[in-house]
Structure formats: C-alpha cells, structure tokens
Amino acid sequence: MTRIFIACICIFCLFQWSCKNKIGGNDPILNELETSFNTSPNEDNFNKLINKYLEMIQSAPKGSDLSELFIKASNICSKMDKPDQEIVFINNLVKNNPNHPNIKEYIFKMIQLLFKTERQTTAEIMALCYVKAYPNDPKIAELSSKLPKINNPEEYIFEIGKSIFADTTTGFNEKNAMVYVDACEAYAMVLPKDAQTPEYIFKAAETSNTLKTYEKSFSLYDWIIDKYPTHERAPISLFMKGFLFDGTLKDSANASKYYTEFLTKYPNNSFAKDAELLKSNLGKSDEQVLDELMKKKAQ
Numbered sequence: 161m162t163r164i165f166i167a168c169i170c171i172f173c174l175f176q177w178s179c180k181n182k183i184g185g186n187d188p189i190l191n192e193l194e195t196s197f198n199t200s201p202n203e204d205n206f207n208k209l210i211n212k213y214l215e216m217i218q219s220a221p222k223g224s225d226l227s228e229l230f231i232k233a234s235n236i237c238s239k240m241d242k243p244d245q246e247i248v249f250i251n252n253l254v255k256n257n258p259n260h261p262n263i264k265e266y267i268f269k270m271i272q273l274l275f276k277t278e279r280q281t282t283a284e285i286m287a288l289c290y291v292k293a294y295p296n297d298p299k300i301a302e303l304s305s306k307l308p309k310i311n312n313p314e315e316y317i318f319e320i321g322k323s324i325f326a327d328t329t330t331g332f333n334e335k336n337a338m339v340y341v342d343a344c345e346a347y348a349m350v351l352p353k354d355a356q357t358p359e360y361i362f363k364a365a366e367t368s369n370t371l372k373t374y375e376k377s378f379s380l381y382d383w384i385i386d387k388y389p390t391h392e393r394a395p396i397s398l399f400m401k402g403f404l405f406d407g408t409l410k411d412s413a414n415a416s417k418y419y420t421e422f423l424t425k426y427p428n429n430s431f432a433k434d435a436e437l438l439k440s441n442l443g444k445s446d447e448q449v450l451d452e453l454m455k456k457k458a459q
Contacts, residue, residue: 187216189212190212190216193205193208193209193212194209194232196208196209197209197236201236201239201240203240206236206240209236210233210236210237210245213229213232213233214233216229217229217230225257226252226256227253227256227257227260230249230250230252230253230256230257231249231253233245233249234246234249234250234253237249243273243276243277244277246273247270247273247274247277250266250269250270250273251270251349253266254266254267254270254349255345255349255383258349258352264294264297267286267290267293267349267350268290268299270286271283271286271287271290271303274286275306279342281320281339281342281343282339282342282343282346283306284306284307284308284316285313285316285317285342285343285346285347286346286349286350287303287306287307288307288308288310288311288312288313288316289313289346289347289349289350289351290303290350291303291307292312292313292350292351293350293351313343313347313351314356316343317340317343317344317347317360320336320339320340320343321340321363323336323340324336324337324340324367332370334371337367337370337371338371340363340364340367341364341367341368341371341373341376344360344361344363344364344367345360345361345364345380347360348360348361348364348383352387357388358384358388358391358393358394359393361380361383361384361388361393362380362384362393362396362397364380365377365380365381365384365397365400368380369400369404369408374404374408374409377400377404378401378404381397381398381400381401382397382401384397385397385398395422395425395426395429395431396431398418398421398422398425398426399418399419399422399429399431399434399435401414401418402414402415402416402417402418402419402421402422402435402438402439403415403438405417405418406419406438406442412442412443415438415439415442416439416442419435419436419438419439419442420439422435423435423436423439
C-alpha cells in the first residue's frame with residue numbers, strides 16, 4: 161500500500177503550526193500562470209503552476225499562512241484528476257490549519273480521495289474519526305457502507321499496532337508499521353483536541369524511527385512540541401530529536417542544538433542528566449568516552 165502520510169512531500173514536514181502571514185497574494189508571475197492554466201488546463205500548464213505553488217510553499221517565511229496555496233494546489237490537482245497529489249495538499253491543509261472554517265469539508269474530501277485511491281485502512285480510520293468528531297453530520301450517511309466492522313478508531317488502531325509483530329517468524333512487519341503511522345496521523349488530524357492524540361503522534365514517531373523514516377519522525381515530534389507544549393510527551397519529543405541526530409544520524413551540530421534547547425526548556429526533567437552527558441560526549445569516539453570514564457573512576 162502506498163503511504164500517504166509518510167510519503168508526503170518532505171518540504172511540508174517542518175512548517176510551524178501557528179499561521180499568521182498569508183502567502184499567495186499579488187504575485188504577477190503566479191497570476192499569469194494561473195490565467196494560463198485556467199484558459200488551457202493541460203499538463204504543461206499544470207506542471208508550471210504546481211511547481212510555482214511548491215516554490216512559494218518552500219520559500220515561505222516561518223509562521224506563514226499557507227492555506228490559500230494548499231487549497232489552490234489541491235483544486236488544480238482535482239481538475240487534472242491527480243488524486244494522489246490532491247491528497248498531499250489537503251493533508252497539509254488539514255494538519256496545518258485545524259481551525260480553518262471549512263476544515264470539516266476538507267477532511268471529508270480527503271476521506272473520499274483515500275477510498276478512491278484504495279488506501280483502505282487509512283480511509284477507514286479517518287472515516288471512523290470523522291464519525292466521532294461530527295456525529296450529527298448528514299454526510300456520515302455517505303460513509304456508512306464503507307465503515308469497517310470495528311466501530312471505533314481507537315480499537316482499530318490498537319489492532320493495527322498488534323499486527324506489526326503478529327508474525328513471529330518474520331518479526332517486525334514494515335508494511336503494517338507504515339499503516340500504523342498513517343492511522344495515528346489520521347486520528348490526530350481529525351481529532352486534534354482529543355486527549356489521546358499526543359500519545360498517538362508519539363507512538364507514530366517511535367514507529368517511524370524503527371522504519372528509519374527520520375524526516376517523518378522529526379515532523380511528528382515537532383507536531384507534539386508545537387501543538388501540545390504542556391503535554392508530558394513534549395519534553396521527550398525534544399530530547400529524541402537530539403538523540404536521533406546524535407546516535408543515528410551522527411550530526412553533532414544538530415544534536416548539540418536540540419540537547420541545549422532541551423536543557424534550557426526542561427532543566428529539571430528526568431532526562432536532563434542524560435542530555436548533559438550525551439552533549440558532553442558529542443564527537444567523541446567510544447574509546448575516548450571509555451577512557452574518560454576510567455580516569456574519573458581512578459580519581
């Protein structure tokens with residue numbers, strides 16, 4: 161199964177969640193490309209316009225409101241019958257703009273697209289979350305025939321999680337792990353205020369670490385840090401960013417950056433001593449660390 165949430169264009173991953181400055185207004189080049197596409201919606205004009213949208217998204221200042229660009233991009237994908245690309249833009253619109261006035265309509269649209277592109281499990285999870293979030297919405301009737309036998313998203317996600325290690329002969333099931341990450345993210349997108357949401361995002365990040373999809377891991381940790389700063393998972397999410405850069409990616413500069421940020425924000429956290437020790441050993445070989453420990457013991 162092609163992954164939707166994990167495989168999203170990576171330039172969207174680390175955008176800030178609080179949006180202030182709107183992007184996509186009076187740009188003469190953009191206006192010209194949009195006019196050309198609207199006049200003649202062919203593949204060439206589509207590619208030129210979608211690349212312009214992507215360029216503007218990528219270069220937007222931190223904290224920008226990208227909702228207009230996401231909507232425009234999804235609309236032209238829809239016009240050209242490119243559902244996979246349309247999902248990417250609606251995904252980012254919903255994730256980055258949970259208070260958008262039309263958020264419910266875009267979530268429903270994404271559910272339809274997921275079913276259309278045969279992302280069955282993710283579509284079902286999102287549909288169950290939609291029913292939980294909007295129990296009185298008339299559109300639920302359109303989903304009734306597509307809902308799974310499991311009637312709540314939490315139980316469904318639990319079953320997917322169990323399936324990751326269900327086969328004792330093969331061990332870790334990568335395909336099911338990918339589905340699990342998608343399912344957790346789908347839950348968080350539709351139910352951002354649910355008490356379990358930060359925990360689902362954190363579990364998705366841990367699973368992404370095992371999958372070695374580290375850009376996804378970082379984006380999920382940032383989701384917790386930015387949107388749920390008072391949750392108990394926020395400090396460990398920041399620590400884990402430093403830990404991944406340190407032990408896995410061997411990037412001492414970024415590891416130091418995030419360990420320092422962690423120690424500044426959470427000096428009394430139970431992981432503070434670990435962060436101090438790890439930061440002090442950055443760039444050192446195992447032999448150097450062992451030698452220093454032996455010298456300390458000898459003192």
